[in-house]
Amino acid sequence: MITIDEALNALKNNNIKPLFKETIKPLERCGGYYLSKDVIAPVNMPPFSQSAMDGYALSLHDDLSYALIGEVKAGDHHQPILKLGESVRIFTGAPVPETANAVMMQEKVVVAGSKITIEHNLSEGHNIRPMGEQVKTGDLALKKGTKLTPAAIGYLTSLGITEASVYSKPSIALITTGNELIEAGQPLSYGKIYESNSKMLLNALYNLKFYDVTIHKIEDDYIQTKNKLETVILENDLVIATGGISVGDYDFVGKALKELQVEEVFYKVKQKPGKPLFFGKKEDTAIFALPGNPAAALTCFYMYVYVALQKMMNHKQVELPRIQVKSISNFIKKGDRPQFLKAIYNNDTVEILEGQSSSMLQTFALSNALVFIPEDVSKIEKDDLVEVILLPNT
Ligand SMILES: Nc1nc2c(c(=O)[nH]1)N[C@H]1C(S)=C(S)[C@@H](COP(=O)(O)OP(=O)(O)OC[C@H]3O[C@@H](n4cnc5c(N)ncnc54)[C@H](O)[C@@H]3O)O[C@H]1N2
Numbered sequence: 001m002i003t004i005d006e007a008l009n010a011l012k013n014n015n016i017k018p019l020f021k022e023t024i025k026p027l028e029r030c031g032g033y034y035l036s037k038d039v040i041a042p043v044n045m046p047p048f049s050q051s052a053m054d055g056y057a058l059s060l061h062d063d064l065s066y067a068l069i070g071e072v073k074a075g076d077h078h079q080p081i082l083k084l085g086e087s088v089r090i091f092t093g094a095p096v097p098e099t100a101n102a103v104m105m106q107e108k109v110v111v112a113g114s115k116i117t118i119e120h121n122l123s124e125g126h127n128i129r130p131m132g133e134q135v136k137t138g139d140l141a142l143k144k145g146t147k148l149t150p151a152a153i154g155y156l157t158s159l160g161i162t163e164a165s166v167y168s169k170p171s172i173a174l175i176t177t178g179n180e181l182i183e184a185g186q187p188l189s190y191g192k193i194y195e196s197n198s199k200m201l202l203n204a205l206y207n208l209k210f211y212d213v214t215i216h217k218i219e220d221d222y223i224q225t226k227n228k229l230e231t232v233i234l235e236n237d238l239v240i241a242t243g244g245i246s247v248g249d250y251d252f253v254g255k256a257l258k259e260l261q262v263e264e265v266f267y268k269v270k271q272k273p274g275k276p277l278f279f280g281k282k283e284d285t286a287i288f289a290l291p292g293n294p295a296a297a298l299t300c301f302y303m304y305v306y307v308a309l310q311k312m313m314n315h316k317q318v319e320l321p322r323i324q325v326k327s328i329s330n331f332i333k334k335g336d337r338p339q340f341l342k343a344i345y346n347n348d349t350v351e352i353l354e355g356q357s358s359s360m361l362q363t364f365a366l367s368n369a370l371v372f373i374p375e376d377v378s379k380i381e382k383d384d385l386v387e388v389i390l391l392p393n394t
């Protein structure tokens with residue numbers, strides 16, 4: 001059995017390599033992806049000098065009065081020619097004629113027939129967004145490695161770009177094991193339980209924007225387990241199995257992985273929940289076997305699979321953030337395993353919840369954090385400082 005730090009170090013060191021596979025995707029599907037190439041602006045943005053206000057475009061002179069000679073609205077492509085002291089009515093987003101050099105907002109203008117009077121003098125360029133102000137044709141719009149946020153997708157789309165070259169995300173297989181598992185929605189017969197790990201982990205992955213996920217459900221059968229694992233290991237970058245990894249006569253995952261010559265990096269971590277956690281690799285595929293107990297599986301997902309996913313994406317920050325805050329709960333730890341406790345973090349305090357069994361999701365459903373209790377701490381008292389691991393926003 002290894003320690004939590006040894007297990008984390010094994011993931012952070014060279015066992016998992018960044019994927020660096022590139023793919024071209026429609027921009028609207030690129031949210032959360034990282035650019036694998038620099039993007040060069042194909043157009044100026046804005047593409048022409050734009051009015052920033054509804055008002056009057058002016059060919060500036062020394063007087064406050066201007067002759068009104070026409071109108072330009074958004075989308076127009078005509079170019080009235082203004083002489084010194086002339087103006088045109090103009091609207092936000094409309095092209096400013098080349099012969100105008102400032103725009104006065106309409107609130108500061110008095111109109112009398114074909115004459116206008118402005119409140120005060122303006123400097124050149126006032127209320128005009130110059131052509132190419134954001135970015136010029138041929139300049140770097142966004143550099144390789146930039147995360148494609150909604151703003152970045154909006155920005156690239158505003159340049160007329162429709163697709164981007166991004167680093168692919170891992171293809172992931174989720175495998176559940178167990179004769180006792182039946183599909184939610186079916187009648188529950190004696191001895192069976194509803195299979196919940198697949199939808200839980202699928203959503204944990206979706207929440208982190210990993211969408212290339214397939215689900216495979218197998219029974220406690222050695223041949224089935226071995227065959228399924230063999231196929232998914234060949235076809236995916238990451239395999240996450242749940243259940244069947246402990247020491248029972250019908251726990252076949254470990255045996256099948258050994259038979260398939262998966263290199264064991266670690267098996268069994270001194271922690272609660274999640275003791276029988278396995279991590280190994282075969283060629284470029286990373287393989288986790290998480291304990292079947294749902295809360296243990298999800299805890300291991302956030303503590304370990306999360307790290308592997310971040311490593312594959314070449315992110316610098318690979319672990320969930322940890323902070324020290326005061327506990328508002330008392331807690332007594334049984335046994336000597338370090339423990340991850342379901343908890344609610346709120347306003348710089350944390351509440352450790354009742355119901356910490358690794359089979360229970362009810363309290364996990366209320367949690368937004370895990371409290372970490374190290375091996376040498378056996379109780380937490382109210383107001384003690386504790387280490388809190390913040391779960392990703394859902
Ligand atoms: N003799 C020992 N027995 C056990 C040990 C041990 O050290 N010695 N460790 C215990 C610990 S700790 C854990 S955790 C579990 C892990 O067992 P497995 O990973 O082999 O998981 P299963 O036995 O298949 O399932 C455990 C539990 O979870 C339920 N389960 C499984 N898959 C799902 C699913 N997809 N959806 C919902 N629930 C699931 C399953 O029905 C069991 O109740 O081993 C202990 N035993």
Ligand code: MOO
Pocket residue numbers: 271272273274275276291293296358359
């Ligand atoms: O490791 Mo198990 O997850 O304690 O029940």
